[in-house]
Amino acid sequence: MIADINLKGRKVVIHDMSLRDGMHAKREQISVEQMVQIATALDAAGVPYIQVTHGAGLGGNSLQHGFAPHSNEDYISAVAGKMKQAKVSVLLIPGLGTMKELQSAYDAGARAVHVATHCTEADTSPQHIAFCRKLGMDTNGFLMMAHLNTAEGLAKQGKLMESYGANTVYITDSAGYMLPGDVKDRVAALRAVLNPETEIGFHGHHNMGMGIANSIAAIEAGATRIDTSVAGLGAGAGNTPTEVFVAVCERMGIVTGCDLFQLMDMAEDMIVPMMEHMVRVDRASLTLGFAGVYSTFLLHAKRAGERFGIPARDILVELGRKKMIGGQEDMIVDTAMTMAKERGLLKEIAV
Amino acid sequence: MKKIKCALIGSGNIGTDLIYKLQRSPLLEPVWMVGIDPESEGLARARDMGLKTTADGVDGLLPHVLADGIQIAFDATSAYVHAENSRKLNELGVMMIDLTPAAIGPLCVPPVNLKAHAEKVEMNVNMISCAGQATIPIVYAVSSVQPVGYGEIVASLASKSIGPGTRANLDEFTYTTSNAIEIVGGARKGKALAIINPADPPMMMRNTISCLTDDEPDQERITASVLAMIKEVQKYVPGYRLVNGPLFDGKRVTVFMEVAGLGDYLPKYAGNLDIMTAAATRTAEMFAEEILAGSIQLKSLEVA
Numbered sequence: 001m002i003a004d005i006n007l008k009g010r011k012v013v014i015h016d017m018s019l020r021d022g023m024h025a026k027r028e029q030i031s032v033e034q035m036v037q038i039a040t041a042l043d044a045a046g047v048p049y050i051q052v053t054h055g056a057g058l059g060g061n062s063l064q065h066g067f068a069p070h071s072n073e074d075y076i077s078a079v080a081g082k083m084k085q086a087k088v089s090v091l092l093i094p095g096l097g098t099m100k101e102l103q104s105a106y107d108a109g110a111r112a113v114h115v116a117t118h119c120t121e122a123d124t125s126p127q128h129i130a131f132c133r134k135l136g137m138d139t140n141g142f143l144m145m146a147h148l149n150t151a152e153g154l155a156k157q158g159k160l161m162e163s164y165g166a167n168t169v170y171i172t173d174s175a176g177y178m179l180p181g182d183v184k185d186r187v188a189a190l191r192a193v194l195n196p197e198t199e200i201g202f203h204g205h206h207n208m209g210m211g212i213a214n215s216i217a218a219i220e221a222g223a224t225r226i227d228t229s230v231a232g233l234g235a236g237a238g239n240t241p242t243e244v245f246v247a248v249c250e251r252m253g254i255v256t257g258c259d260l261f262q263l264m265d266m267a268e269d270m271i272v273p274m275m276e277h278m279v280r281v282d283r284a285s286l287t288l289g290f291a292g293v294y295s296t297f298l299l300h301a302k303r304a305g306e307r308f309g310i311p312a313r314d315i316l317v318e319l320g321r322k323k324m325i326g327g328q329e330d331m332i333v334d335t336a337m338t339m340a341k342e343r344g345l346l347k348e349i350a351v
Numbered sequence: 352m353k354k355i356k357c358a359l360i361g362s363g364n365i366g367t368d369l370i371y372k373l374q375r376s377p378l379l380e381p382v383w384m385v386g387i388d389p390e391s392e393g394l395a396r397a398r399d400m401g402l403k404t405t406a407d408g409v410d411g412l413l414p415h416v417l418a419d420g421i422q423i424a425f426d427a428t429s430a431y432v433h434a435e436n437s438r439k440l441n442e443l444g445v446m447m448i449d450l451t452p453a454a455i456g457p458l459c460v461p462p463v464n465l466k467a468h469a470e471k472v473e474m475n476v477n478m479i480s481c482a483g484q485a486t487i488p489i490v491y492a493v494s495s496v497q498p499v500g501y502g503e504i505v506a507s508l509a510s511k512s513i514g515p516g517t518r519a520n521l522d523e524f525t526y527t528t529s530n531a532i533e534i535v536g537g538a539r540k541g542k543a544l545a546i547i548n549p550a551d552p553p554m555m556m557r558n559t560i561s562c563l564t565d566d567e568p569d570q571e572r573i574t575a576s577v578l579a580m581i582k583e584v585q586k587y588v589p590g591y592r593l594v595n596g597p598l599f600d601g602k603r604v605t606v607f608m609e610v611a612g613l614g615d616y617l618p619k620y621a622g623n624l625d626i627m628t629a630a631a632t633r634t635a636e637m638f639a640e641e642i643l644a645g646s647i648q649l650k651s652l653e654v655a
Contacts, residue, residue: 062542063503063561063603095545098522120549121510123518148549323550330505330559334607337595349574349593 005220008253013225015049015112015140015201016042016242018271019079020091021227021234023055024296025279028068032078038270039079042230043086045262047242049112049138050086052079055235055296056327057091057116058101064329072101073108080109087111087138094124096327099131112138114170115161118325119149122157126164133165140201140225141166144326147177147292151189158190168199168225173214174296174326176207176236176289180217187221201225204240206232207289209281211240212248219254231267233275236295237285243267287313291320300329304336309345354380355639356420358412358445359402360436361427362386362393364514364617365450368624369425370400371615372632378639379632382419385412409436416443422642422649423635426451429516430523441474444649446638448631449477452520452527458535460487461633462583469637472647476634479531480524481623482506482543482558484630485591489560489606490536492580496572501563502538504528507546509553512621521545538562556610556622557594564602573597577606587633588626590619 019035039050053072054060061067068075072090080088089112090105091097102113113132117125125141132139141161146154158169171186178186183202190200202218204211204227215226228245232238243263249256281289284302288295293316301319305312315336324331340346357379359366366384373381384397389406397404403419405411415421424440425448426433433453440447449456456475459468460483468476478484486504493499517524525543532541548554574597584591590611598605610622617624641647 062544063501063563063605064505064544064559094521095525095547098525100522118547118549121518121547123515124521124547126519127522322554323548325546325548325550327544327546328505328507328548330605330607331507331557333598333605334557334559334595337598337607349578349596 007219009255010219011224011255012219012249013049014047014242014246014256014258015051015089015225015227016047016229017051017227017239018042018229018233018242020051020053020055020057021239022229023068024235024299025233025238026274026276027299028055028066032070032074034274035075036078036082038266039086040082041262041266041270043083045266046258047086048257049089050079051089051091051114052076053090056096057093058097058105060096073104076105076108076110089113089138091116092128093117093327094128099128102128102131102135106135106137110137112140114140114142115166116142116144116172119143119146119154119157122160125161129161129164129166139166140168140170142170142172142203144172144174145294146171146173146186147175147182151185154186155189155193159193162194162198166198168201169194170201170203170225171218172203173205174294175292176205176210176295177292178214179208179210180213183214183217184221187218187223191222199224201227203227205235205289205295206237206240207281207285207295212245215240215245216248216252230263231271232279233271234279234295236288236298237281238279241267284312284316287316291317293320294324294326296326297329297332300332304333308336308340310336310339310343314339352377353643354378355422355642356380356382357635358383358385358421358424359427360385360409360424362391362397363427363516364624365427365628366425367393367396368616368628369427369631370397370402372628374400376632376636378636378643379423382421383412383415385409409439413439413443416440416445421445423448423638425631425635430520437475446649447475448635449475450627450631452480452523453477454479454527458531459634460484460491460535461587461630462488462580463491463535465634465637469641469647472649474649478627478631478634480528481627482524482545483528483531484626485556485558485608485610485623486560487531487536488580488584489577489608490532490538490562492576493562493564493573493604494537496569496576498565499538499562500565501540502532502536503542503544503561504532505544505546505559506623507548507554507557508623509556509620510547510549511553512617512623513547553618553620555620558608558610560606560608562604564604566602568599568602568604570599573604587629589613590622590625
């Protein structure tokens, strides 16, 4: 099916997530030195956008999402100062990050932003998107957990983000749930309603092993921006691996402007050695993809499972059933405790 | 028994829900509802429920304040217009209960500090936010046992319960709530997170409150204090319920709450709406009791 469409000469902009989504896989523990080293290598390999913040973005430092060893501003300014061609980007989720934090990220050197909402709640982002545009930032509306909305629904939400000022709208497969056909339908529906100058992006997770295939499907349907991470360093089974994606693009004649061999070396020599666990499709991450659960929940569910004696897979399936979305990490411990009470592993407090 | 007459400004979800709460109150009587759109559903409903209405904003109410004996007004509009509304009504001796994030008056969480505000005859008190009303009592219950360096709350809200005003101004919600966790809750630093969940059927409002105590938490005393506080809040929000915790994790104390509403205007999942309007009603009742007993007298604020 893929081979039917000739993508030769198509230009695609890579937005690297290793230093933002990758923070999730590292329990937010990446040092400023590591960030600078990795970002410098990405910059040298020709990657045009590099996202750098706490895994949950601006305002992410919290008990809910974990504390990074440094402030977002420290990471951004250290990396931005070393970039020769790449732009530094940040993530902002309204309800978590605020415009004050956006201003301070901009002052530290951030010039692009993913403004992220759940896929049905775009109307919580107008003030933030407008503010990013006012600052002159490359502004991407980022519709998370996109499998939970229809193609038509996403088209409406994307149109809202465009009306607030987003120059790109992303279909974000936060759960790594989608299959290529799901991605194509959604990107095509967006392409049909957005202004021609508004770009479309795709952000994948590899929980069902579909990161590359889904990204190519998105390009076929009109996407021009793809989020990736070197060696897939990201939440769940990781993001679409940058080096694999670039290799596939080269074979298909898609132009990324990135150096394949440099990225391969980075993956092998720099990223894999720093992984605390192998970021791959395993029992728990596959459960995320299969059940449609937010990828970031993975490590939280493993920890809560160990503490309360409930298998992580049971917790993840229950979170999927309750339709919990990105940002509700507190509900993981809550759900584990409730399940532990039901199974007689935890005593009910006498009220 | 004599009741204190009230005006409701803003004809959205909050204003409409307040009509139900005030009509049940033994001390309060809703008389006016103020809107800005003559076609609005909220104003039509208010008329059906026996209230006088105006679509000319607060200026449409002012000529009737003295004749109709309005003594308390609830403002459920927006932070941007609240200051003007308050100034105009205070001048006529009307006490304001502010349900916007404007917070020009002192912040009020009934079981924590309402009595103090009523004794001082504050002419404008602010109700913070739904998440603030649902979480600050717990932060206070911990900080009244031992010092809390950091308090963080996560509010999960059903998408269907969040009106357009809140959606477009999430930052104001964040700032107001974080600030109140410090000032009223007693944490030295506060942080508030909000998540809007579209699950269908809609999820009940959930709140997770985490506190970092300076020293090892006294588990027994904190648990007792939290349980006692929950009973206080249940006096005006019966659906305020402990789901899990208090969970102790080093110096971290975590409490998992759920708020079911009374289902007056919006269904029970909208506990966020209910806890806000119930707290505002409770606040007005406390002032009304004092006014009716003659122990406080509202004063019109002379403008110099």
